[in-house]
Amino acid sequence: MTLDATTLPVIFAGLMGISILLYVILDGFDLGVGLLFPFAEPAERDRMIASIGPFWDANETWLVLAIGILLVAFPTAHGTILTALYLPVAVMLVGLILRGVAFEFRAKAPLSHKASWDRAFFIGSLMTSASQGFMLGMYIMGLEWTLFHVGFALLTAGALTVAYSFIGAAWVILKTDDALQLKAVAWARGGIWGMALGLGAVSVATPFVSTRIFERWFSFPEVVLLAPLPLMSVALIVLLWLGLRHLPTRNDHFAWFPFAGATTLMVLGFFGMGYSFYPYIVPEQMTIYEAAASPESLRIILFGALFVLPMIIGYTVLSYTVFRGKATKLSYD
Amino acid sequence: MDTFLLSRIQFAANISFHILFPTITIALGWVLLFFRYRFARTGEQKWMDAYMFWVKVFALSFALGVVSGITMSFQFGTNWPGFMEAVGNVAGPLLAYEVMTAFFLEAVFLGIMLFGARRVPPWLHILSTFLVAFGTTMSAFWILVLNSWMHTPQGYELRDGVVHATDWFSIIFNPSLPYRLGHMLLASGLTVAFLIAGIAAFRRLIGDRAETVSTQMRFGLILGAVLIPAQIVMGDLHGLNTLEHQPAKVAAMEGNWNTGPNVPLILFAIPDEAARTNHAEIAIPNGASLILKHSPSGVVPGLNDFVAEDGTVMHPPVAPVFWGFRVMVGTGMAMLALSWLGVLLIWRRGADALPRPYLMATVGMAFSGWVATLAGWYVTEIGRQPWLVTGVLTTEAAVGDVAAPMVMATLMAYLAIYLALMIAYIGVIFHLARRAAEGKRPTREEPRDAPISVPAE
Structure with missing residues (x-):
């Protein structure tokens, strides 16, 4: 395989x-x-903060890397997408700022301010989740601001928000015990419908955005070959639904299951979307080949990435290993 | 106001707010490593107390730096799409290397550095502290490579108006990089030195007699006293480099309109761009020629050289560059006076017997590093105008097509948030200082009076 204008954009x-x-x-x-x-x-x-304390900085860095790759590898698409999504991006950024600083301030500011920073943490998380869901919806609909598209985007905004709270609850089930864990199981039961609704809405809507995507899914033999994807998702949702009725178990067996299930669902949904949109980076307008930066610049980034990404994954694993097990009180000493 | 001006103000507001926090974390990371190492070597509690206090400030500053940095990375696309379209082939890889070699390193090891002291062996904890400090410095390196390249671009060729990289070595080690990097790293060191001294002085003033306060006071003032002469030399070298590559910027810094010898050093003036002259000028004869050319008859470039035949002005707006430069140098001189006087006083009377007026002046200078750094960045960035990338891309050509009211709305939102966060940040630092002074050991992440039922692992 040669690294040129046909392979580099795909990579x-x-x-x-x-x-x-x-x-x-x-x-x-x-x-x-x-x-x-x-x-x-x-x-x-x-305790919930303690469960995410050592990780959130690095987690957010994946967003910087994603937007960075869009920026550096597909510069023209970057401008088109981000100017079209100007307002939701701004809402997301304000949300990210609020929650990032609230995380620190709630523990360091005078105790009487703590409740306000907790509220800021919630509002920031809500703004971030909802605007990301909104952008997802607008992206699927081809980045055009019509009333119908905005309506759909509002639906995905709600769905992604509930889906995030579901995976958040699954994380709390995994990282805590006793009363809080019990509560988290109840939250997860309340949130799983958002995950199902979100996946359902995106799956149903995407094929109708363009005939190209429709053909991709529903012509023969694709429709048979791809059937496992939705079927597995439905099966997994049912399993999660049933599993949550029996959690927490004695000895804490299967506390990992909701989180693993939620992760798998996101992976499945993601592959479905990737399959629908390839090779477009701006839906139905610009392909990854048209938007790509020059091969010599991409090559030098790839060279670095092949060397550095394994290291990043290595020390990320180290960090999750160091902080494995149930979350304990955060302390600097 | 139009989209162009609003977008510029918005970007300036964002990057001004952002730079405050890396300016602290770049040097504070190394300072924490030093405190940590001193404690490991001596076992003296005062070093651990210093570490425990400043690690909180570090965590807070880091969080503010991260979130305001994410904002920056999106604004390239939302407001300045022309930038990446024209120079993405150079800027892209540099930004990518910053994310890959710095952001993940600092973010992941910050978790271990902050919360892992009991979970990992001491060597891994010290190594994590080192990697966080190293990561912040790497981040500064890559972003300053890009910034310096925008000032003094080389190693590229233009094809159809798009920049293509031809020589990465000369892109990375472009002419202004060594000076800009040195200047910024020293600025970070000075910011931290005066912040540490200022907060220590505040604790002493409210009656904190802890040994660590004297230690921090001594550390901050000596660090400041050592770094400030180095910074003056580095600033001079940077200025000479700018004279060579961006003469229009130096002309604006000096407020000099006509090219010629025997140019005075202007201490005060009101530059008037419409009349193309200065009002109320107070100057030292031959000063600018001496500083820039090391000879009274040295020829210094003037602003009038950078006006095209048709009257198009190709030099930066004069007043902000001229004043920014004076604020930066003035703050630097105040730093020199305060830190050298401090070292003298410490030598004569000891760090725990500093006179009250001196302590108050030191508190007043706690955030002087921010003032000087911002003023310096305004000089160099406004001084690059009308170019975004010198000689390659004008700022106006890069702006995105977003409706002005929309930019106005986001600008207002950002300004409100930044103002609130700035007040909260400074307030919390003094709150932490007060809490430490009350004898509560500043070691807990969570306030003590918030009992939580967490079983020990």
């Missing part, structure tokens, strides 16, 4: 896809923890 689209997927899963759970704040007691909030 970078793949790298960007992996970054977005990792972001949605990893920041998904810590955004979800923020979304669940109003349902938790103040003491429980400290």
